[in-house]
Amino acid sequence: MDGSTLEAMGAALRGPVIGPQDPEYREARTVYNAMIDRRPAAVVRCADAADVMAAVGFLRTEGLELAVRGGGHSGAGLCLVDDGVTLDLSPMRWADIDPGARTARVGGGAVLGDLDHAAHAFGLATPSGIMSTTGVGGLTVGGGHGHLTRRYGLAVDNLLSADVVLADGSFVTANETENADLFWALRGGGGNFGIVTAFTFRLHPVDTVGVGITVWPVDRTREVLEWYRDFLPQAPEDLNGFFAALSVPPGPPFPEEIHGQKMCGVIWCWTGDPGLLGTTLAVVDEPGPPAFHFTAPMPYPALQTMFDGLLPAGLQWYWRGNFFDRITDDAVDVHVKYAENLPTDLSTTHLYPVDGAAHRIGADDTAWAYRDAVWSGVIAGIDPDPDKAETLRQWCVDYWEELHPHSMGGTYVNFMGTGETPDRVRASYRDHYDRLAAVKRAYDPDNVFHVNHNIEPAASPS
Template identity: 45%
Template sequence: MTTHIDPGLRTAFAGEVLTPRDPGYDEARAIFNAMIDRRPAVIARCANTDDVARAIGFARERGLEVSVRGGGHGVAGKALVDGGLVVDLRLLNSVTIDPEARTARVGGGATMADLDRAAAEYGLATTGGRVSTTGVGGFVLGGGSGWLERKFGLACDNLVSVELVTADGTRVRASEEEDPELFWALHGGGGNFGVATSFTLRLHPLPAVSVALLLWPAEAGPEILTAYRDFMDSAPDDVGGGALFITAPPEEFVPEGMVGHRAFAFLLTYAGTGSRADEVIGPMTRLGHVGGVRTEMPYADLQCMLDDPPGYRNHWSAEHLRAFPDDAVARFCELSEDMVIPSPSQQVLFPEGGAVARGPEYPIPWRHDPWVVHPFGLWEDPADDARAVAWAHGLRDAMRPWRTGAVYLNFIGDEGTDRVREGLGEENLRRLTEVKRRHDPDNVFHNNQNIRPGVTA
């Protein structure tokens, strides 16, 4: 599709307007998931809120679908829309730290790396995505599960305020004092209500973290995973991490004979360093691992420790569990044999609990679930597409006997309206539709885990 760009749009635009004929267009439309190959008619790289409002208005006048791009890390590729207009926020990536108030003002296009590095200069941190390339905006608005959640709560629990441009171009600010109902909806409701151009987030003192990433042969998985489960059931809030099957990477801490083969690992994080960290996680470092690393590092370094290289094909899913008994352990380990090997895929079990379970009653029905299984598929060859997707769905379905019925929507792709309902909760969805009707009655912002105005659960 070719869309005529009114000269006035380019002239008044402080950022950059790209169409398929412009240099840089293909680079600008590339996102994290290489399975997604969409060709927008216009990519509006916004430099300020006026650009955002102008881009939305342009799209609506011409009947173009709208998508919003922050980090471009969502697995379903909703950041792009074929033949439509992309509101690209990546130029809005500034981060300003107030060390006395312990807050960060974060642009809507910033990544976790932008936020983590800026906060680290003051020995501060907040719950962030588990990889540094994640966009702050989509992460926070979807709830925000990360390494520090058991200590500091979900990312949205640390949200102080949000500034948005709505579907009619209005600038609004939401906080506990200003439009509290919209503010509530932004804790898990995603990008349904407007384009978030700025966030203020609460920070916490955290100069460094303790980390243990330990590996075993895959066949040791059931025994070590059981020990990990039992440890996390009573671990203090300072402890986070996850257990996972991976392809052992070519790193110094991996025995040569394991490289390229399926392996079991767990990552333990401790929000602090020193003797207390050794006392708490020390028993788990004495289980006979054959490779790994135990160290202390800045939190920002932990955040990029497991970054996956771009250019891979992706498919993810998730299932939240009410318990993880021995038969669930056995099924989890068995399904790891279906992973695409070698690849950067990860079959993960994340513990929740701690501050997550004690947090406010936002539209996050999975808050009280103790465990979540997350097949995180990455592979290179399109011939492996069907196999990789079947593995992800197979693992999710295998966990259904222990499922709670809730799901973290940032962990899944486009799995239908029933999963959106599970991600938000029946009662919450009724309330969210009213907020949606008020701020986006025409459902302009529907390229997301969509809440439709006027449609109740």
């Protein structure tokens, strides 16, 4: 992109247009995953929906590739494109709450912490992820699971409306009655269909929650997983708990004597009667005495920020995921093997429950194609040292390849990494793929939005 093109874009938009010659460029092209090193021709920080509309129209006219950045957490780095233009929505970072209607209207550049903070003032929340720095936009259009999923479903199950800039630069609203086919596709179909500049969510009464952290020595992984796979699906839906293999972080609430030790564990969130948390979790002794068990009441936003300091931006990440309807004995064998051989202190695997309320949404009601899944799993190799990037990648790939045959075949689109094949994308949408491709043809026939885990437009009917 030459200087005159940058200048023309800058004149047309309210937000800044940042090129390689600008001092802000390095920071503007930096994303959460330090393993991603891409150099866009420009980063456009869109001030509002009008900027997004103008930028999309400009880039189409100039024949330039575009990527979209919300919170910048994309593990695959899909918010950047070499020699193209990133439309950065981070200036559109706001959340407005209607406490009477129990709804939140959220800007396309907001992160979960913005939404959590604004809603918590009214004793409300909506299902989202597990880190406050995650972007609302990317998490939501991929599906969105987290601590509240068993009780209140996925983020897309609580999405009421979306404001969307389409591939031709036009602006539409999508909900159950307006552009309903687009609304269906946005609820799990990823960033394939347009740029969401604002979301409207349903909120639920969530204020102080019961938080639990239970860890066992890594040599108890088999017993813990066998117990967890049976216990959690029949537990009250007020109890959410995700399984993790981890190295114990060197800080509170963990006692110093277990810092750095390899463990397996469950991170609990309880939305029921606060007085019943202890009774509900009294069963944690069943797979063997924990090395550490902690419970405490906590404001929901505090739970959401619990891992922010442990996993700041700028680490090396490589991850892959799978859906599971059961944790088989053979899958347990794989988890045991790799839990004992975590390559770095930050590397981990998680199994997030996606049952409970998420199972009461019809299989075809949203683009999320795995309503029969019970767990969404992710394997993440993480470390600050760039020299360990290949070690992280190889551990993750080896682990995933041994575990994948025991999965349902597809994965949560937000847990797809770099180099995923079209077959993997298709498997993650199952028989929804063809319907999504038809929606893509209707709203983005030229595949302008292709810097993503791409769904290609269906061929036009003859």
